[in-house]
Amino acid sequence: EAGVTQSPTHLIKTRGQQVTLRCSPISGHTSVYWYQQALGLGLQFLLWYDEGEERNRGNFPPRFSGRQFPNYSSELNVNALELEDSALYLCASRDRANQPQHFGDGTRLSIL
Amino acid sequence: AQSVAQPEDQVNVAEGNPLTVKCTYSVSGNPYLFWYVQYPNRGLQFLLKYITGDNLVKGSYGFEAEFNKSQTSFHLKKPSALVSDSALYFCAVSRAYSSASKIIFGSGTRLSIRP
Numbered sequence: 175e176a177g178v179t180q181s182p183t184h185l186i187k188t189r190g191q192q193v194t195l196r197c198s199p200i201s202g203h204t205s206v207y208w209y210q211q212a213l214g215l216g217l218q219f220l221l222w223y224d225e226g227e228e229r230n231r232g233n234f235p236p237r238f239s240g241r242q243f244p245n246y247s248s249e250l251n252v253n254a255l256e257l258e259d260s261a262l263y264l265c266a267s268r269d270r271a272n273q274p275q276h277f278g279d280g281t282r283l284s285i286l
Numbered sequence: 287a288q289s290v291a292q293p294e295d296q297v298n299v300a301e302g303n304p305l306t307v308k309c310t311y312s313v314s315g316n317p318y319l320f321w322y323v324q325y326p327n328r329g330l331q332f333l334l335k336y337i338t339g340d341n342l343v344k345g346s347y348g349f350e351a352e353f354n355k356s357q358t359s360f361h362l363k364k365p366s367a368l369v370s371d372s373a374l375y376f377c378a379v380s381r382a383y384s385s386a387s388k389i390i391f392g393s394g395t396r397l398s399i400r401p
Binding site: 209215217219264276278280 | 322330332337382383389393394
């Protein structure tokens with residue numbers, strides 16, 4: 175069974191630019207979660223999608239947005255990039271509430 | 287509201303000694319509890335979960351965790367630490383039987399095993 179896949183693995187952008195990160199969940203998983211992790215610290219919850227709908231959103235500005243497609247894959251968009259957006263962005267999927275999330279290896283975003 | 291506390295930022299243990307990584311939680315109703323491990327430049331890997339049943343849960347790589355409802359704790363343990371166990375460990379909680387419940391992660395504990 176293929177795991178959660180994220181692309182790209184690394185990305186370098188400059189302030190003010192826009193970026194799109196992609197996530198493919200494990201087959202059969204309908205929920206996708208996005209997290210931001212700065213410098214190996216804790217996970218900050220960004221977004222939760224389930225069955226194509228946004229179910230919950232973390233405490234991030236509106237320039238962080240996303241969507242989930244009919245095949246349950248997901249995109250995270252970040253506009254007007256700022257230096258503090260430099261982080262590892264992790265995507266996770268799961269199929270039921272009593273099951274664990276499965277994580278991808280993330281996209282490392284560096285803002286210059 | 288749900289919350290998770292990992293009171294120790296860092297735990298240092300000698301190889302071969304037992305290890306404990308602490309986690310306490312707060313949730314309305316019954317909890318689902320999870321432990322994850324993260325190696326450098328990787329995503330989180332699932333170790334074990336408590337859903338219901340036996341309070342002692344066994345997971346991957348020889349790890350186990352004990353659910354204590356009265357102390358609202360779910361400490362991660364291993365009888366004999368390996369250098370390869372050195373990593374960042376996260377505890378997480380969600381509310382049981384609720385598909386709408388968000389998963390809350392603790393701040394993480396860095397485990398360092400010295401040879």
